[in-house]
Amino acid sequence: MKTINLTTQRQAVYDIVRDAADHPTAADVMNRLVERGHSFAYGTVYNSLRYLTDKDMIRELKLGETASRYDARTDDHQHIVCEVCGKVDEVTTAIPEEWLARVAEETGYEVEGAHIVVEGVCAECRSKRKK
Amino acid sequence: MKTINLTTQRQAVYDIVRDAADHPTAADVMNRLVERGHSFAYGTVYNSLRYLTDKDMIRELKLGETASRYDARTDDHQHIVCEVCGKVDEVTTAIPEEWLARVAEETGYEVEGAHIVVEGVCAECRSKRKK
DNA sequence: ATTTCAATTTAGAATAAGTATAAATCTATT
DNA sequence: AATAGATTTATACTTATTCTAAATTGAAAT
Structure with a gap:
């Protein structure tokens, strides 16, 4: 369709x-x-x-x-969430193929892809925190 | 506490x-x-x-x-989900620190960790599929 | 232009997962 | 035994989402 x-x-x-x-x-x-x-x-x-x-x-x-x-971005990418303010940003650094291959080996699965949510503190929240 | x-x-x-x-x-x-x-x-x-x-x-x-x-496993590890049968297995292969460092660089976040859900097809479902 | 038929939208009910609340119960200490 | 604090219970509520049946829209056929 x-x-x-x-x-x-x-x-x-x-x-x-x-x-x-x-x-x-x-x-x-x-x-x-x-x-x-x-x-x-x-x-x-x-x-x-x-x-x-x-x-x-x-x-x-x-x-x-x-x-x-x-x-609205549909290309393959991941996300990072700020633990403090909740903001979500894009992560375009690709997951290492080698890591996926090792996961496939470990689990016996045929690996299709991965959803990753990275957690951290964004630049703004870090500078506020310093005070 | x-x-x-x-x-x-x-x-x-x-x-x-x-x-x-x-x-x-x-x-x-x-x-x-x-x-x-x-x-x-x-x-x-x-x-x-x-x-x-x-x-x-x-x-x-x-x-x-x-x-x-x-x-009940509380040590740091990830998960893989079978797209066919829904089974969830453990992934202990750690995500490379180097990848997390590159994400930190890309986003300006202080990276604390990552939740990863790998998707794939488990061994059983693959062998069934072949028939 | 009118009919027709499928696709879509609407309003509202229903569901699923989880949280909040207030009363009852348990547990430890005096 | 009396009190206080924590926990459990039953139930109501909330939030996010899906379902349903009727109404509307729009394209195609007459």
């Missing part, structure tokens, strides 16, 4: 995720839609997010919080 | 997690408690799991499913 049917609602949801500087949750997307003058049903936002995810236009991130976040 | 107060319920919950060959969810723990003749309140099971986690006797795993899983 290569055809993509971008309805008004799906396009609007996509625009929010694409324009976001952060990694919004479904609730964030909902709020920002309202700010832009839309008022779609909750179910529609979830449906749209799933549709866009299925079509590989966005990615769903499960970073260990209760709510999923969404990311 | 080094003192650990293992009530009957906490001990029973701990026993379930320690004896488990898999990585049970809270609901799994609940069911296995019933199998062993216990009948604790749901809240008590959650409280006990949190207590044991706080005391570092077990670990809470967030593997991207809706429910948390629990692991």
Whole structure:
């Protein structure tokens, strides 16, 4: 199924995720839609997010919080979360293939990929902490 | 707080997690408690799991499913999930420090650690698939 | 232009996982 | 035995998400 049917609602949801500087949750997307003058049903936002995810236009991130976040960058990359302020940033440094190979060897699995959530303290929070 | 107060319920919950060959969810723990003749309140099971986690006797795993899983191995290690059957296995091959250092450099974060969920197909599912 | 049919949206109910609360119970100490 | 503190229980609540059935939309066929 290569055809993509971008309805008004799906396009609007996509625009929010694409324009976001952060990694919004479904609730964030909902709020920002309202700010832009839309008022779609909750179910529609979830449906749209799933549709866009299925079509590989966005990615769903499960970073260990209760709510999923969404990311318009669909290329292979990881994430880092600030333990202090909760900010999420991208990690593009690729996972060493060699490590994956060793994991495959250890477990007997055929390894497809890995989801990594790095934890740390962001630059801003570190400079605040010093005081 | 080094003192650990293992009530009957906490001990029973701990026993379930320690004896488990898999990585049970809270609901799994609940069911296995019933199998062993216990009948604790749901809240008590959650409280006990949190207590044991706080005391570092077990670990809470967030593997991207809706429910948390629990692991009696508390040493630093990662997990691999079979995309076919859902099985979860341990990964003890450590992520290279050098990779974490490069992530710190890329992001400007002080890196504390990483949660990794590797995805793949386990040996059993692969041999079944071949047929 | 009208009918038709599938896809989509809507509003609201339902579900799943986990947390909060207040009363009851247990446990250790005086 | 009396008190106090911690824990458990039952139940209500919250949050994130999915489901459902009816209404709406939009494209294709008449």
